[in-house]
Amino acid sequence: MVKYIRIAINTLQEYFVYRVNFFFGRLQVFIFFVMFFSLWSAVSAGRSSLGVYSIPQIYSYFVVGYIIKAFVFTTRTADIGGDIQNGNFSTLLIKPISTLKYYFSRDIIDKLFNLFFMFWEFILILLLFKPELAMPSLFNFIAFILFLFLSIISFFFYSLVISFIAFWSEDAWSSRFLFGVVFITIFSGQYIPLDFLPPVIGKILDYTPYPYMFYYPLKVWLGQIDQNMIYLRLLNGSLICIFFYFLSQFMWLKGKQKYQSYGN
Amino acid sequence: MSTIQVKNLTRTFQIFDKKPGLGASIKSIFYRPQRTVHAVENVSFEIKQGELVGFIGPNGAGKTTTLKCLSGLLYPSSGNISVLGFKPSDRKYEYLNQIGFVMGQKNQLWWDIPPQETFLLNKAIYNISDTDYQKRLDFFIKTLDIGDIISVQTKKLSLGQRMKCEFVAALLHNPKVLFLDEPTIGLDVIAAQKIRDFVKEINQQFKTTVILTSHNMNDVEELCKRVILIDQGRIKFDGLLSNLTKKFAELKILKFVFENKISKTDIKKFGEIVDGDGYSYTIKVSKEKYLSVASKILTTLPVTDLNIEDTPIEDVIRQVYTDKN
Numbered sequence: 377m378v379k380y381i382r383i384a385i386n387t388l389q390e391y392f393v394y395r396v397n398f399f400f401g402r403l404q405v406f407i408f409f410v411m412f413f414s415l416w417s418a419v420s421a422g423r424s425s426l427g428v429y430s431i432p433q434i435y436s437y438f439v440v441g442y443i444i445k446a447f448v449f450t451t452r453t454a455d456i457g458g459d460i461q462n463g464n465f466s467t468l469l470i471k472p473i474s475t476l477k478y479y480f481s482r483d484i485i486d487k488l489f490n491l492f493f494m495f496w497e498f499i500l501i502l503l504l505f506k507p508e509l510a511m512p513s514l515f516n517f518i519a520f521i522l523f524l525f526l527s528i529i530s531f532f533f534y535s536l537v538i539s540f541i542a543f544w545s546e547d548a549w550s551s552r553f554l555f556g557v558v559f560i561t562i563f564s565g566q567y568i569p570l571d572f573l574p575p576v577i578g579k580i581l582d583y584t585p586y587p588y589m590f591y592y593p594l595k596v597w598l599g600q601i602d603q604n605m606i607y608l609r610l611l612n613g614s615l616i617c618i619f620f621y622f623l624s625q626f627m628w629l630k631g632k633q634k635y636q637s638y639g640n
Numbered sequence: 641m642s643t644i645q646v647k648n649l650t651r652t653f654q655i656f657d658k659k660p661g662l663g664a665s666i667k668s669i670f671y672r673p674q675r676t677v678h679a680v681e682n683v684s685f686e687i688k689q690g691e692l693v694g695f696i697g698p699n700g701a702g703k704t705t706t707l708k709c710l711s712g713l714l715y716p717s718s719g720n721i722s723v724l725g726f727k728p729s730d731r732k733y734e735y736l737n738q739i740g741f742v743m744g745q746k747n748q749l750w751w752d753i754p755p756q757e758t759f760l761l762n763k764a765i766y767n768i769s770d771t772d773y774q775k776r777l778d779f780f781i782k783t784l785d786i787g788d789i790i791s792v793q794t795k796k797l798s799l800g801q802r803m804k805c806e807f808v809a810a811l812l813h814n815p816k817v818l819f820l821d822e823p824t825i826g827l828d829v830i831a832a833q834k835i836r837d838f839v840k841e842i843n844q845q846f847k848t849t850v851i852l853t854s855h856n857m858n859d860v861e862e863l864c865k866r867v868i869l870i871d872q873g874r875i876k877f878d879g880l881l882s883n884l885t886k887k888f889a890e891l892k893i894l895k896f897v898f899e900n901k902i903s904k905t906d907i908k909k910f911g912e913i914v915d916g917d918g919y920s921y922t923i924k925v926s927k928e929k930y931l932s933v934a935s936k937i938l939t940t941l942p943v944t945d946l947n948i949e950d951t952p953i954e955d956v957i958r959q960v961y962t963d964k965n
Contacts, residue, residue: 378764378767379761379764379765381764382760382761382763382764382765383761386750386753386757386758386761389752389753389757390750390752390753393752393753393793394752463746464746464747466708466713466741466743466746467743467746467747467748469712469713469731470711470712470713470736470739470741471736471762471765472733472736472737472765472766473765632715632731633715633729635713635714635715636653636714637708637713637714
């Protein structure tokens with residue numbers, strides 16, 4: 377355990393090295409919210425709802441969604457593909473540490489780092505814009521937290537699977553871009569809520585991991601899924617998580633035998 | 641029992657050759673004929689505990705591939721490897737805890753933070769006690785003279801400084817087996833010497849088994865009694881470095897200094913002139929004739945000094961490669 381805490385500490389130290397990156401990173405969050413509230417206050421002028429969403433629910437969808445994005449979809453596992461391709465993965469493999477735990481330690485500190493600063497930014501934004509947000513019931517809040525944990529773990533293993541493709545293919549970045557960026561952004565509901573899409577697409581997406589990482593946690597926050605459905609979605613989300621865990625383990629076992637350790 | 645046992649090790653890679661040009665690049669999207677390359681083929685050897693063995697050969701000979709198989713980074717295509725009683729490709733923690741690997745062209749140091757942070761991480765990874773850590777770090781700092789650089793960001797260190805810190809990171813846990821892949825590549829003569837002295841020291845003091853690959857023959861000559869010469873994936877020679885010279889060197893180098901100026905014509909008849917300014921000459925003579933040639937020159941010309949040397953190891957190795965071709 378001590379070794380993984382130390383990995384987390386070193387990762388945190390890396391973040392503080394680049395002060396400008398750090399500052400601009402935080403500024404980017406702030407700019408997003410300024411733009412978001414300016415845009416949506418114009419769009420929602422004179423309206424009380426948009427589809428099945430009230431205006432406060434729309435605000436919540438994107439504001440809470442931004443927090444989910446920062447917390448779930450930030451990952452260091454994206455580096456693995458490149459490291460496998462250029463052989464830098466070797467420096468990790470010769471050490472008595474678990475690759476999975478190594479990257480999970482880095483991811484956790486990454487998320488906590490984001491969460492810490494986002495908390496203060498969030499307070500500032502609420503004070504500045506005073507948006508009316510939809511708040512969940514206690515039950516829905518607990519279910520939301522459960523979904524959030526599930527999303528973090530599911531996405532971690534999903535991202536590992538994408539990175540491990542690099543054991544077999546030299547095109548590590550294209551698969552990362554397609555499955556890790558395009559699919560995640562569109563099919564998880566980050567651009568627009570999935571119920572704005574034709575119902576048939578929503579039904580198909582139910583059989584993919586994407587809505588479980590972003591859309592359903594938000595629907596739970598907004599109270600738009602009934603209790604029985606929440607249990608069902610949690611069960612589905614858990615099965616998806618387990619599936620990607622075993623798939624990543626299988627790919628790891630096979631992939632390390634294929635590892636070429638390029639370069640001297 | 642040997643620390644390292646390798647039997648019939650073969651490692652192949654699938655590669656495809658792309659013809660030059662954009663057209664060939666486009667074609668390669670649809671069609672990539674693969675061919676199998678034997679990086680290492682039927683290699684067998686044993687290394688005892690505390691031995692320091694040089695693995696030498698031209699580029700692409702299979703040296704690094706062998707080291708990577710020994711460390712567990714690569715799975716062998718066939719054959720058996722045992723290091724410290726373990727099968728390296730299993731990558732058991734008990735095994736990884738006992739090996740160190742310095743790769744001349746790969747960093748294990750964290751790039752953006754000072755080396756001491758990597759050292760602390762390795763302390764945690766290898767479960768080194770505070771006392772041992774401090775004792776070893778003090779030893780490394782003193783031996784490698786790195787006291788003032790371990791708190792500087794890794795990326796701001798020179799190559800030589802970084803290499804010294806790479807050694808510390810690889811040795812903090814006092815490994816029983818150390819793999820060194822081109823450890824002095826790109827270093828200036830002073831830094832390279834410091835690294836060689838350091839390797840010698842840890843080999844003698846801790847009885848660490850060391851396998852070294854290097855193109856720098858100074859590394860090999862100074863550190864390794866035994867060498868394994870590999871070419872095109874096959875072992876060409878395995879034995880004492882001195883025997884390599886005996887086996888493959890066909891020439892001796894004779895260096896004379898004369899009292900008076902001697903013409904080249906007078907020297908030429910004894911052997912091939914390598915260098916000479918009239919007052920001193922260096923000539924190459926076959927191993928069979930060098931004694932009689934030296935004797936003849938001593939009796940017929942005004943010699944004030946004579947030196948007989950073996951062919952430099954670089955020339956011997958070059959000759960082995962040339963003979964093969």
